[in-house]
Every structure is written in structure tokens, then in C-alpha cells.
Amino acid sequence: MRVYLDNNSTTPMDEEIKEIYCDATKYFGNINVIYDLGIEARKKLNEAYDIIYPGIGADDSDDIIITSSTTEGNNTVIKTFLDAYLKGSPKKHIITTVAEHSSIKAPCAYAKSFGMEVTYLYTDENGRIKLDELENAIREDTALISVLFASNESGAIQPIKEISEIAKKYNIPFHCDGAQAISKAKVNVRDLGVDYFTFSAHKFHGPKGVGGLYVREGAPYQNLIHGGNQMGGKRGGSVYLNGIISMAEAIKKANENLDYMNSEVRRLRDKLEEAILKIPDTKSYVDKKYRLPNTVIASFRGIEGEAMLWDLNMHKIYAATGSSCSSERLEGSEVLEALGEDPEIAHTGIIFSLSRFTTEEEIDYVIDVLPKVVNRLREISMTYAKVKPE
Numbered sequence: 141m142r143v144y145l146d147n148n149s150t151t152p153m154d155e156e157i158k159e160i161y162c163d164a165t166k167y168f169g170n171i172n173v174i175y176d177l178g179i180e181a182r183k184k185l186n187e188a189y190d191i192i193y194p195g196i197g198a199d200d201s202d203d204i205i206i207t208s209s210t211t212e213g214n215n216t217v218i219k220t221f222l223d224a225y226l227k228g229s230p231k232k233h234i235i236t237t238v239a240e241h242s243s244i245k246a247p248c249a250y251a252k253s254f255g256m257e258v259t260y261l262y263t264d265e266n267g268r269i270k271l272d273e274l275e276n277a278i279r280e281d282t283a284l285i286s287v288l289f290a291s292n293e294s295g296a297i298q299p300i301k302e303i304s305e306i307a308k309k310y311n312i313p314f315h316c317d318g319a320q321a322i323s324k325a326k327v328n329v330r331d332l333g334v335d336y337f338t339f340s341a342h343k344f345h346g347p348k349g350v351g352g353l354y355v356r357e358g359a360p361y362q363n364l365i366h367g368g369n370q371m372g373g374k375r376g377g378s379v380y381l382n383g384i385i386s387m388a389e390a391i392k393k394a395n396e397n398l399d400y401m402n403s404e405v406r407r408l409r410d411k412l413e414e415a416i417l418k419i420p421d422t423k424s425y426v427d428k429k430y431r432l433p434n435t436v437i438a439s440f441r442g443i444e445g446e447a448m449l450w451d452l453n454m455h456k457i458y459a460a461t462g463s464s465c466s467s468e469r470l471e472g473s474e475v476l477e478a479l480g481e482d483p484e485i486a487h488t489g490i491i492f493s494l495s496r497f498t499t500e501e502e503i504d505y506v507i508d509v510l511p512k513v514v515n516r517l518r519e520i521s522m523t524y525a526k527v528k529p530e
Contacts, residue, residue, distance in 0.1 A: 141456060141501070141502065143456065144495075146460045148493035151343060152495075154346075154393060161386035162382075164382035164386060165382045168381075171185055171370075171381070181379075187385075188388035191392055192204055192352065192384075195327075197328030203357075205355065205374050207338075207375065209350075210318075210340040210351050212353075213353035214243040214315075214317055216375075217284070218234070219250075221283040224362070225251075231281050233258075233282040235277050235278065235284070236261070237287055237298075238260045238263060239288065239475055240287075243317070261273055266426050266430045268299060269287065271303070274306055278306075278310050284314075285313070287314075289320055289325070290320040290432050291320070291475055292493075293489075294431070294437050295320075295426060295437065296430055297431065301331075304332060304334055308333065316334045316336065319343050322391060323344035323401065329356070334356070336355055336356070341391075344390050344394040345390055345495070346383075350380050350383035361374065400496055401434065401496055406434075409436055411503055412436060412507065415510070419440070425439075425479050434494040435491065436492050437476070438489070439476065439489050442517075443517045445490055446461060447517055448461075448488070448514075484523075
């Protein structure tokens with residue numbers, strides 16, 4: 141049996157979406173030409189947009205710019221404000237959080253190299269920022285607030301509506317990295333009050349290489365990729381039509397399965413978490429009411445996360461130690477440390493993230509294997525006795 145529990149990193153394509161993706165390759169015409177193949181392709185693009193816009197609660201007056209990924213969208217937003225600063229804007233300050241993905245932290249570091257300033261807000265024991273600290277961090281020269289919808293590691297969900305209210309109070313644009321939102325929560329960008337919202341299809345059983353950047357009407361925007369007049373001239377490059385068509389259908393299916401995610405997937409997640417906590421010297425994090433319904437992050441005293449992943453892999457169980465984009469670095473989880481965990485224990489964190497395709501049989505298999513893996517690794521651990529509580 142193979143059990144895939146790293147769905148916050150990426151998801152397998154839904155078989156129906158895969159068929160739609162392959163079938164849509166026949167619409168290969170250039171959407172900008174006036175002959176039949178181009179007209180047919182443009183019609184399919186418009187039909188996809190007719191699903192995507194209501195699928196995330198956008199108004200017709202807003203923009204949804206097709207990107208290659210959430211990473212591209214995040215970079216586009218941060219560099220929009222870097223571009224304005226380099227052109228003379230006095231707004232040089234960005235507020236974000238320690239829990240962000242590297243696709244926010246890296247462009248923020250890049251912006252700092254040009255003289256911009258970045259404030260990183262810490263999180264509480266539930267992985268959420270404190271609203272009073274956000275408000276206290278705001279300055280006259282604050283250009284942007286950027287806060288992720290939920291952590292891919294801890295599953296902690298941020299109070300996005302409340303953050304947007306504070307941003308509006310001070311007339312500051314607000315960006316939300318929504319990579320972990322679609323398929324796990326109801327997304328309505330207008331209701332959330334965000335100015336920017338970024339997402340990737342591969343996070344909700346769609347194809348890799350395609351995502352979206354929502355831009356509220358009137359919000360500042362600067363191209364990251366210059367070229368032709370695709371996306372209304374706001375993002376150059378040939379349109380990845382079969383990717384867009386299948387992403388639209390994946391959004392539709394994700395919304396249709398939200399009730400299942402919040403009932404059955406949540407139940408399986410809770411079953412797994414309860415079993416984990418029966419293993420001695422383990423701990424889970426983030427109150428369930430503030431956490432994505434598919435996610436559990438747990439620490440296992442005395443066991444390096446990478447060693448645990450290797451042993452689980454030998455049993456064909458696939459989980460994660462942290463952000464997949466930084467998993468090659470043998471460091472403790474920054475997110476666990478931000479939750480107040482000791483750095484030595486943060487090295488032992490493992491993330492299990494389920495999907496709507498996770499089965500009871502698979503969870504039962506993990507529950508059977510996990511204690512055996514933990515016991516074996518603790519028997520050979522050089523640190524377990526040292527960190528084990530009295």
C-alpha cells in the first residue's frame with residue numbers, strides 16, 4: 141500500500157481533471173488570431189474564466205491574471221511595490237509574518253536589498269498573528285501587508301477578514317497567499333476583503349504549471365513578465381489553455397467537495413492525530429478550530445524529522461518535515477519555533493496532510509506502522525534520552 145500524506149505540498153491530479161486536461165490540448169490555436177482555431181481557443185478561455193471568477197468570488201470588474209504558480213503571483217505583488225519604490229514612491233515598508241512561504245520571504249529579502257524595509261510579525265501558540273501587533277507595526281510609509289491564508293506546515297488559518305479591515309482602515313493594499321485555501325475552505329475574495337489573492341492549481345488536484353493572481357479593481361499592479369498582450373497586457377507569454385481549462389474545473393470540483401473535506405477528511409485527520417498522541421512523548425500543534433481540516437503537525441521527541449521520513453518512506457508512507465521548497469535544508473521547522481517550540485524539538489516535526497482521496501484503510505495502515513517506526517528510531521537515537529522529559 142502507498143499512502144500519500146503530503147497534500148499541502150502538492151496533490152495528485154484528479155482523474156477526471158486529467159482527462160479534461162488531455163482533451164483540452166486540441167484547442168491549440170492562438171487566442172489572439174481571427175481564424176477559427178483562434179476563435180475556438182478564445183471561447184474556451186472565456187468559458188474557463190466564467191468558472192474561475194465565481195469560483196473564488198471575484199467581480200467582473202476585477203482581474204484574474206493567469207500565472208505559472210503561486211510563487212510567480214507572490215513575486216508579482218511584492219515587486220509591484222518594489223517597482224513603485226524604485227520609481228520614487230515614499231512607501232518603502234512591507235508587513236508580513238514569520239510563517240510565510242519562501243515565495244514571500246525571498247522577494248521580500250530582494251526588496252530589502254534595494255532599500256525597502258520589512259517587518260515580520262510573530263505568531264501565537266496557534267500560529268496566528270496578533271491583530272494589535274499588526275496595527276502597531278503600521279507606519280506612514282507602509283506600502284503593503286502580505287499574510288498567507290493558512291500555513292502549509294502547521295495548517296494555522298489567519299484571521300484574513302480582520303486583517304483586511306485593518307488594512308482598509310489605513311488605506312494599505314493587502315495581499316493574501318491563498319495556496320492552501322482552495323479545496324480546504326470557502327474562498328470568496330470580495331468577502332475576505334483582499335486586494336490580491338494568489339493560488340496554484342496543483343494544490344487542489346489540478347495540473348502543475350498554472351495558477352492565478354486575483355487583483356481587485358483599482359489595486360496597484362506592475363507586470364513581472366513583459367511580452368505580448370496576453371492577460372490584457374498584464375502578463376506576457378502564450379496562454380497555457382489546457383492548464384487554465386483544467387484549473388477551472390479543479391476549482392469547481394474543489395468547491396463541490398468542501399463539505400466532504402470538512403466532515404470526512406476532518407474525521408480521518410482527527411483519527412490519525414488521536415493515534416499519534418497515544419505514542420509517548422509526542423505533541424501536536426494548533427487548536428483544531430484554527431487549523432485546516434486536512435492537516436496535523438506533530439513532534440516526536442528524540443527523532444530527527446528526516447530520519448522519520450526515511451523510515452516512513454520504506455513503508456511507502458509519504459509525509460513532510462516542512463515546506464517542500466526548503467526541505468533539503470536540515471534545519472528545524474521555523475513554523476514550529478514560531479509556535480514556541482524548542483529548536484531541538486522543532487527538528488522532530490512531521491506534517492501529515494490529507495486530501496479528499498485519502499481513505500480509511502490508508503489511515504489505519506499509518507496508525508499501525510507509525511508506533512513501530514517511532515520505537516525503532518528511538519532505540520537507536522543518541523538524543524532521545526537527553527530530550528525526554530523527567
